[in-house]
Structures are given as structure tokens and as C-alpha cells.
Amino acid sequence: xxxxxxxxxxxxxxxxxxxxxxxxxxxxxxxxxxxxxxxxxxxxxxxxxxxxxxxxxxxxxxxxxxxxxxxxxxxxxxxxxxxxxxxxxxxxxxxxxxxxxxxxxxxxxxxx
Amino acid sequence: xxxxxxxxxxxxxxxxxxxxxxxxxxxxxxxxxxxxxxxxxxxxxxxxxxxxxxxxxxxxxxxxxxxxxxxxxxxxxxxxxxxxxxxxxxxxxxxxxxxxxxxxxxxxxxxx
Numbered sequence: 001x002x003x004x005x006x007x008x009x010x011x012x013x014x015x016x017x018x019x020x021x022x023x024x025x026x027x028x029x030x031x032x033x034x035x036x037x038x039x040x041x042x043x044x045x046x047x048x049x050x051x052x053x054x055x056x057x058x059x060x061x062x063x064x065x066x067x068x069x070x071x072x073x074x075x076x077x078x079x080x081x082x083x084x085x086x087x088x089x090x091x092x093x094x095x096x097x098x099x100x101x102x103x104x105x106x107x108x109x110x111x112x
Numbered sequence: 113x114x115x116x117x118x119x120x121x122x123x124x125x126x127x128x129x130x131x132x133x134x135x136x137x138x139x140x141x142x143x144x145x146x147x148x149x150x151x152x153x154x155x156x157x158x159x160x161x162x163x164x165x166x167x168x169x170x171x172x173x174x175x176x177x178x179x180x181x182x183x184x185x186x187x188x189x190x191x192x193x194x195x196x197x198x199x200x201x202x203x204x205x206x207x208x209x210x211x212x213x214x215x216x217x218x219x220x221x222x223x224x
Binding site: 099 | 116145152155204209210214215216217218
């Protein structure tokens with residue numbers, strides 16, 4: 001299975017601190033994406049990073065990609081209570097099979 | 113606003129009673145996906161359509177079927193729901209395969 005593993009499974013931090021989540025995957029990819037899911041809701045796309053990119057920023061989000069280690073990290077700076085959610089990485093393999101494979105997710109709790 | 117709509121948001125059915133979940137999109141995207149997500153797990157892809165081309169995941173049970181009568185609509189039919197089919201069902205779309213996916217709010221299915 002190409003399913004990614006996310007680390008940690010759960011993370012609790014104080015509001016204002018930075019949160020870092022990691023994702024590892026098994027096979028070569030075209031791109032890696034991060035999604036957020038609030039409890040009982042659909043997923044919301046956060047950022048997409050392509051295999052030839054090493055770092056991307058979007059507001060308080062910073063994503064890095066290391067294809068040699070088959071890993072990615074998502075950093076949320078200056079966390080807010082509203083950032084409480086589950087975060088999933090998803091990879092598009094370079095098989096041309098038109099689908100994403102989601103990781104196991106990190107449950108982030110921001111303590112006010 | 114362009115979006116992905118799922119109806120109903122909550123569906124209760126009886127063991128063995130067929131049920132249909134619906135998804136519509138105003139994004140005019142080529143690709144539509146159906147995922148099953150159980151509590152605290154990653155979304156699991158059931159099917160996807162690239163335009164009218166249907167793609168079934170190898171491990172999707174025969175009990176699950178899908179229809180895409182036109183670009184905007186996609187349906188998930190569960191012929192004989194079992195207790196193990198209780199889950200959140202997520203519909204998503206993307207303009208091109210492997211790119212950013214846009215999710216609906218999900219339908220939570222309860223099987224009694």
C-alpha cells in the first residue's frame with residue numbers, strides 16, 4: 001500500500017505555539033497535498049507541493065518536501081483555537097492512476 | 113459560489129435496505145470521487161469517474177455501486193447496507209486527476 005503515515009497521531013499545544021506534523025510515504029510521487037478536516041465535516045485543501053519543489057508557504061502554513069526521504073512536514077505558525085482539526089497528507093503517485101492516497105492523519109488540538 | 117453539495121447530510125437506514133447518497137457539483141470538474149471514512153481513519157477511495165470513465169478500487173465491495181448520469185451529479189448506491197457500512201461518505205471533485213480535490217460536507221450513514 002502507498003498509504004502515508006503521519007506523525008504524531010495526536011498533538012496538543014498551547015495557542016500561539018507552532019505545530020509541526022510529519023508525513024512519510026512509500027513510492028514515488030507527482031505531488032503531495034495537505035488537507036484539514038474539522039470534526040464531522042469534509043476535507044479542505046490547504047496546500048499542494050510538487051515533486052520538484054522543496055518548500056511552499058501559504059499564510060501561516062509552511063510545507064516542506066524531501067523526496068529522497070519520502071517525507072513532508074506541515075508547520076502551522078502562531079496557532080489559533082480555530083486550527084483545531086485533523087490534518088491529512090495525500091500523495092499522487094506517478095502511476096497515472098488519477099487518484100490520491102491519504103495518510104492516517106494527525107489530530108491537532110489547540111488549547112486556548 | 114461554486115461548490116460540492118451532498119445530500120442528505122445524515123442518512124439512517126435499516127440493515128439490508130438499499131440506500132442512495134447523492135453528490136452534485138457546480139465546479140464543472142471532470143473527475144468525481146467517492147470516499148468512505150470511518151471514525152479516526154483516513155478517507156478510503158471507493159470509486160472515481162474521469163468524465164464518464166468509471167474506475168473501481170479493487171477492494172471496494174460489490175455491495176457498493178455508483179452512477180454518474182452527467183457532469184454535475186454522481187450517486188453512491190449501497191445495495192444491502194450492513195452494520196460495517198456505517199461511516200461518513202465523502203464526495204470530491206477535481207479538474208484534473210491527481211490535482212487539488214474539493215470535498216463536499218459528507219453524508220453520515222447510520223445503519224440500524
